[in-house]
Amino acid sequence: MELAAHDLTLAYEGLEVVGHLNCTITPRQITTFIGPNGSGKSTLLRGLARLMKPRSGAVLLDGKEIHRSPTKAVARRLSMLPQRPSAPDGLLVRELVALGRFPYQGLLGALSHEDDRQIDRALSTAGIDALADRPLGELSGGQRQLAWIAMALAQDTPAILLDEPTTFLDLAHQLEVLELMRKLHREGERTIVMVLHDVNQAARFSDRIVALSDGKIVASGSPEEVLTIELMRRVFAIETEITHCATTNSPICIPLRRCDQADHSRS
DSSP: OOEEEEEEEEEETTEEEEEEEEEEEOTTSEEEEEOSTTSSHHHHHHHHTTSSOOSEEEEEETTEEGGGSOHHHHHTTEEEEOSSOOOOTTOBHHHHHHGGGGGGOOTTOOOOHHHHHHHHHHHHHTTOGGGTTSBGGGSOHHHHHHHHHHHHHHTOOSEEEEESTTTTOOHHHHHHHHHHHHHHHHHHOOEEEEEOSOHHHHHHHOSEEEEEETTEEEEEEOHHHHOOHHHHHHHHOEEEEEEEOTTTOOEEEEEEEEOOHHHHHHO
């Protein structure tokens, strides 16, 4: 699975958010977009997922312009979990997960034996088998997020895109979601693309980090290459100390203070 943006410009009602951006997603790796609010990271993810039409440039999926490809063909190659997904009241968890099989259904929309198998597999992988017959509205925030992830898993795509999948979750459920992503990547060789606010979680769970600012890529590489004092000063306007976790050997960013305007302008 190859996904790339070429000279991509994305805008909301005439306001340019991502401008002339080039980015190639490395297959079978976990790539995470980081950056301050308004940097364009979620917009870029939406563009890669075919949820936004480019003002100019193109997104290529397996070498073809994604916006010129049939919807079901794209949905069989990548799945997208938006930042704040919504579902009809009273929907059961299994019914939600079954929606992930839409790309494979015919005109009548009946579930096949293969659909049922994939739904069961997705529920099991996400660890929510026991919740299958529960209404979505009765679940905790962490359980609900796992149900949405199970829907993406039922879609059975080689790539999964997630916009801030840990937002509003407590630390235990954040780790549960991110460890599940790492499991999917390692066991299924899936390509995972995420937007995360927490740079330390990004460093721990990512093969590659892409840092954005003002709709442009500022840095791209391994967590060690991207998470630097200079990058944090330039992108987030904060002074930091960078150390390493003795257990995971991933870099850890310790915020110290905000840069004053003069320091930020010199960086």
